[in-house]
Amino acid sequence: MKYSVFSLIRNTLSGHRNWAPAWRAPEPKTSYDVVIVGGGGHGLSTAYYLAKEHGLTNVAVLEKGWLGSGNIGRNTTIIRSNYMLPGNNPFYEWSMKLWEGLEQDFNFNAMVSQRGVLNLCHTDAQRDAFARRGNAMRIDGVDAELLDAQDVREMYPFFDFDSPRFPIKGGLLQRRGGTVRHDAVAWGYARGADSRGVDIIQNCEVTGIRIDNGKVTGVDTSRGFIGCSKLGLAAAGNSSEVAALAGMKLPIESHVLQAFVSEGLKPYIDGVVTFGAGHFYVSQSDKGGLVFGGDLDGYNSYARRGNLPMVEHVIEAGVAMIPGLARVRVLRSWGGIMDMSMDGSPIIDKTHIDGLYLNCGWCYGGFKATPASGWCFAHTIARDEAHGLNAAFRLNRFRRGYMIDEKGQGATPNLH
Amino acid sequence: MLIKCPHCGARPVEEYTFLGDARPQRPTSNDPSTMEQWFDYVYLRDNPKGRFDEYVQHSGGCRAWLVVSRNTATHEIHGTVTARDWTKSRQGAKA
Numbered sequence: 001m002k003y004s005v006f007s008l009i010r011n012t013l014s015g016h017r018n019w020a021p022a023w024r025a026p027e028p029k030t031s032y033d034v035v036i037v038g039g040g041g042h043g044l045s046t047a048y049y050l051a052k053e054h055g056l057t058n059v060a061v062l063e064k065g066w067l068g069s070g071n072i073g074r075n076t077t078i079i080r081s082n083y084m085l086p087g088n089n090p091f092y093e094w095s096m097k098l099w100e101g102l103e104q105d106f107n108f109n110a111m112v113s114q115r116g117v118l119n120l121c122h123t124d125a126q127r128d129a130f131a132r133r134g135n136a137m138r139i140d141g142v143d144a145e146l147l148d149a150q151d152v153r154e155m156y157p158f159f160d161f162d163s164p165r166f167p168i169k170g171g172l173l174q175r176r177g178g179t180v181r182h183d184a185v186a187w188g189y190a191r192g193a194d195s196r197g198v199d200i201i202q203n204c205e206v207t208g209i210r211i212d213n214g215k216v217t218g219v220d221t222s223r224g225f226i227g228c229s230k231l232g233l234a235a236a237g238n239s240s241e242v243a244a245l246a247g248m249k250l251p252i253e254s255h256v257l258q259a260f261v262s263e264g265l266k267p268y269i270d271g272v273v274t275f276g277a278g279h280f281y282v283s284q285s286d287k288g289g290l291v292f293g294g295d296l297d298g299y300n301s302y303a304r305r306g307n308l309p310m311v312e313h314v315i316e317a318g319v320a321m322i323p324g325l326a327r328v329r330v331l332r333s334w335g336g337i338m339d340m341s342m343d344g345s346p347i348i349d350k351t352h353i354d355g356l357y358l359n360c361g362w363c364y365g366g367f368k369a370t371p372a373s374g375w376c377f378a379h380t381i382a383r384d385e386a387h388g389l390n391a392a393f394r395l396n397r398f399r400r401g402y403m404i405d406e407k408g409q410g411a412t413p414n415l416h
Numbered sequence: 417m418l419i420k421c422p423h424c425g426a427r428p429v430e431e432y433t434f435l436g437d438a439r440p441q442r443p444t445s446n447d448p449s450t451m452e453q454w455f456d457y458v459y460l461r462d463n464p465k466g467r468f469d470e471y472v473q474h475s476g477g478c479r480a481w482l483v484v485s486r487n488t489a490t491h492e493i494h495g496t497v498t499a500r501d502w503t504k505s506r507q508g509a510k511a
Contacts, residue, residue, distance in 0.1 A: 197497045240463035251459040254438065254488070299434040302489045307417050309430035340425040342459045411458050414434060 011240025020284050020289030022187060023194035028201050031227030032060045034381060037242055038234035041072035041182075041367065042359055044189035045374025046232060046381070047198045048106065053375070054382035057197035062221060067327050068186030071236050073298075074336035075367040076259050076281060076293045078272050080117040080177035081142050084133045087392025087404040088345060089140040094389050095372030096142075096176060100273050101175075102371060108188030110180050111286070116271040120152065120321070122161075122166045123141055126276055130172040137174070155291075156273065159231045166277040174203060179272060179291075187200035187368055208246040209356070216246075216355035232357040232381050234373075237302065237337025239360035246356055251342040251398050253413040254317035256301040256335045256365050257293065258310055262328045263287030278317030289331060292318060295337065296364070300416045305335045338364045344416030345398075348376050348390040357381050360393060363416055420496050423478045438469045438483045438502065439460055447467030465489050471499060 001007060001020055011019055034050060036043045050056040079099050081092035084180030092190075097168035103110050121127045127146075150171045190200055201223070202359045208220035209231065218227035235242040235371045237254045248278055267286050274281040279295035294314030297306040311333060321325050341347060346369065348359050359377045362369065376390035384393070392404055398411075409415040417429040439462065443453040465488055472484045483502035485494040497505075 007495050032440055043426050200446070231461075238465075244462075248461065250462045251461070253461050253463050254465075260430050298428075299486075300436065300463065300468055300470065301491065302486050307491075309428070412436075413461075414436065 003072065012086065014143065022191040023200055026199045026201065027337045028060060028199065028223055028226050029220070030203065030225075032199070033058040033228065034232065035059070035226060035228040036061045036232045036234055037219070038236065039067045039069075039190075039200060039202065040070045040236055041068070041185055041189070042191060042236070042362075042373045043232075043234040044068075044186055044200070045370050046234060046359070046377045047193040047200075048189045048196075049378035050194035050382060051193055051198055051376045052355070054378060056382055059197075060199040060201055060226065061193070062204045062206055062219070062226070063202045064222075067078050067190055068183060069336075071336045071366060072186045073183050074259065074334055075182055075198060075364075076283070076291050077179045077182045077285075077367065078117065078177070078281065078283065079112075079180055079368040080174055080272075082117065082133065082144065082172065082174045082177065083120070083138055083367070083406060085404050085406055088406065089137065089142065089388045091247065091283060091372055091393070092369065093140055093142050095369050096377070098270075098371035101210065102185075102188070102204045104189045106192035108184060108191060109211065110184040110188050112178070112180045113178050114178040116173055116175045116282070118147070118152070118155070118271055119173045119274045119275070120167050120171045122140060122275040123169065124275045124326040130170075134172050134250070136393050143174055143176050145261040145349065147171045147173055147176070153269070156269070158324050159321060161231070163320065166320055171276075175375065177272060179285075180365060181308075184257060187406075189374070190239065201404050206242060206245065211246060211353055211356075214354055216353060228355075230355045230357065230381055232358050232359060232377060234359040236360065236362065236366065236412070237360075241341045243358065243360075246312065246351075246353060248351065248353075250362055251411075253300055253340050254302055255299070255305060255338050256339050257294045257338050257416055258306040258314070258333055258335045259291070259293040260311075260314065260333045261285070261331050262290040262292075263331050273321075275317050275321040277312075280314055280317035282318060282322075296414055297342070302337055304337055319391065338362070340413035340416060342411040343403040343405040344407050344409065344411060346347065346373070346393050348393045349386060349395045349396050350380065351395065359383045361393075365412075391412065417491055417493070419472070419493055421474050421477060421480070421508055422483065423480055424474065424497060427476045427477055429476070431474060431504040435471040435473065438462075438499075461496045467494065469502075479485055
């Protein structure tokens with residue numbers, strides 16, 4: 001069923017009792033052309049684009065929990081394409097373009113809101129770095145504006161501009177950046193994939209990967225063996241565990257990242273703002289809660305919850321930027337498990353095993369990449385070769401020395 | 417998380433700095449033929465869900481390098497030894 005104002009009126013008149021489920025709950029078939037492991041944003045968007053762009057509809061998405069129970073519902077909903085390095089920027093800009101047309105494309109209201117992403121700078125050196133980044137973005141056709149302190153003051157007069165420690169000198173603004181309702185992204189892709197014939201199988205954990213003569217033949221799951229000729233892994237924080245089933249050891253560490261939402265406030269912050277002197281980013285949801293986050297806790301974890309020191313650190317950074325936050329109460333906090341790669345950039349690639357494809361290493365930038373990740377991964381699976389947009393995100397770049405290290409931290413996953 | 421430092425006793429997690437997996441062994445040779453060992457040491461990780469031995473420095477305390485054995489799924493701490501003792505016990509286990 002296509003959602004429209006007419007379907008809304010019709011269902012309102014019947015008391016909202018006759019809405020059809022947005023996707024089926026099928027029993028797994030004995031085999032598929034393509035099986036995707038992981039029913040999060042990236043897995044679902046991969047299935048969607050496999051069906052839509054490549055006509056592959058004999059596809060299953062296997063999810064060990066419920067649909068969208070992982071990082072697609074645990075992020076701070078920010079989208080942006082303000083990267084600098086050549087391998088990254090065209091990819092994230094393609095993602096931004098897909099976001100811009102996404103709701104019409106999959107007929108679902110994902111509340112894509114291009115409210116602008118502003119990165120603050122606090123020193124002259126940081127402003128120089130932002131000018132360089134902004135120029136790199138514009139070379140790739142991405143919008144970027146360098147603001148001075150007065151420009152920022154007009155947008156957000158309540159920031160601590162004259163802080164003796166972290167005075168605000170200006171910022172780099174990407175107006176096309178913004179936020180998206182993250183759950184709706186999972187639901188929209190699931191519905192779009194399902195309506196094209198993809199089976200989305202929840203509560204189905206992959207327990208083994210069968211390989212015969214160097215070629216994938218299927219997966220063992222908690223609901224029995226499922227055969228496939230192509231297998232795509234999009235397991236985010238659990239990527240190392242899943243890849244180990246195929247005997248692979250990845251350049252990945254799993255780390256916990258916390259995020260927070262405050263009590264509801266009147267409209268206060270109308271864009272996304274990041275603090276430049278500490279790790280803090282904030283936006284305000286349509287319900288009024290401030291959604292904010294900071295840095296990794298810093299130790300390997302699969303626990304989906306962090307510790308108090310990072311909570312304090314994030315909130316200290318927030319109050320340093322916006323003193324008015326000091327009396328706002330935190331409503332909820334949660335953690336997600338990040339697949340931190342060795343250079344801070346993702347991997348979308350084939351593997352040495354025929355029919356096995358890998359999508360991982362999203363660090364904590366996976367949400368904004370959801371559309372392009374699925375689009376590129378679908379291309380890689382369907383054509384058995386990387387698209388130009390993910391040509392740099394190869395698994396062998398670590399061996400070959402072609403790192404894409406935006407932050408320049410080297411092989412230290414907890415610092416990216 | 418409270419981590420018990422062998423020198424200072426149980427101290428809160430913010431006193432510690434985490435380096436990461438203590439299992440990878442630094443290759444002893446610089447010969448190009450050991451490239452695979454170096455690649456493995458620098459970039460590849462077992463990244464286990466469960467018991468995990470990691471190098472941790474008590475940077476906000478005695479500054480000693482430790483090896484903490486911790487469960488990455490529950491954050492339970494199984495034990496802490498100094499990095500020196502840990503290396504010795506590993507070498508002992510090999511010999």
